[in-house]
Amino acid sequence: MKQSKIEWTELTWNPITGCTKISAGCKFCYAEVMSKRLKAMGVDKYKDGFKLALHEPVLAEPYTWRNSKIVFVNSMSDLFQKNVPIEFIRKVFTVMNENPQHVFQVLTKRSDLLLEYDKQKLLKWTHNIWMGVSVEDERVKHRINDLRKTKAKTKFLSLEPLIGPLPKLNLKKMDWVIVGGESGRRPRKMEPEWVLDLQEQCNAADVAFFFKQWGGTNKKKTGRILKGKTWDEMPEFPELFQD
Numbered sequence: 542m543k544q545s546k547i548e549w550t551e552l553t554w555n556p557i558t559g560c561t562k563i564s565a566g567c568k569f570c571y572a573e574v575m576s577k578r579l580k581a582m583g584v585d586k587y588k589d590g591f592k593l594a595l596h597e598p599v600l601a602e603p604y605t606w607r608n609s610k611i612v613f614v615n616s617m618s619d620l621f622q623k624n625v626p627i628e629f630i631r632k633v634f635t636v637m638n639e640n641p642q643h644v645f646q647v648l649t650k651r652s653d654l655l656l657e658y659d660k661q662k663l664l665k666w667t668h669n670i671w672m673g674v675s676v677e678d679e680r681v682k683h684r685i686n687d688l689r690k691t692k693a694k695t696k697f698l699s700l701e702p703l704i705g706p707l708p709k710l711n712l713k714k715m716d717w718v719i720v721g722g723e724s725g726r727r728p729r730k731m732e733p734e735w736v737l738d739l740q741e742q743c744n745a746a747d748v749a750f751f752f753k754q755w756g757g758t759n760k761k762k763t764g765r766i767l768k769g770k771t772w773d774e775m776p777e778f779p780e781l782f783q784d
């Protein structure tokens with residue numbers, strides 16, 4: 542468990558680490574940079590750098606946390622990579638199922654495998670699991686359809702790093718949309734009209750809207766103000782403690 546600086550979560554929990562790039566949104570992957578840095582610092586969990594690694598002992602951690610937490614699962618990886626054994630994915634789900642006092646936010650770019658496992662009824666969806674897909678531009682919009690077809694009870698989209706317009710999204714069955722621009726040394730630009738359009742789409746579809754950041758080379762300076770204020774809407778989770 543690690544306190545997170547990510548605006549839309551509290552903690553990160555990484556039972557797996559390491560990943561491979563799959564689409565344009567991965568170009569400046571933060572997890573890759575961090576994994577290599579942690580390896581260089583001699584952190585044992587990252588001794589394989591950005592290569593996929595499963596960390597069985599980490600599965601026990603959520604049982605020990607005091608108070609309810611909002612947890613981003615696998616911030617340093619992608620749970621639905623094809624090389625992650627389904628048995629391990631199911632163990633991660635069991636931990637989430639057995640800890641209804643916490644909200645677990647799972648985010649993937651491998652929506653095809655997510656849908657496949659869901660169709661095979663291999664995943665147990667409790668109310669405390671929020672399932673999301675990342676969509677950085679129109680080329681990967683199909684991930685939203687895959688997510689929609691799953692039985693996840695709360696569904697969300699991370700439109701970050703937003704590197705192209707996303708007009709006329711089908712937001713049916715979506716509960717939450719996060720929008721953010723790319724940061725780092727050579728960020729790709731996010732146009733304000735893309736963000737405003739997405740906010741309008743969320744309003745029209747009654748979907749919670751969270752604006753994470755404008756990004757750029759100095760993200761502290763560009764901040765996260767849109768139309769004069771911050772937008773930190775979240776899905777509701779009244780049934781969190783009832784599973």
Ligand code: SF4
Nearest residue numbers: 560561562567570618
């Ligand atoms: S899927 Fe996520 S963790 Fe994996 S390479 Fe892409 S951005 Fe990085």
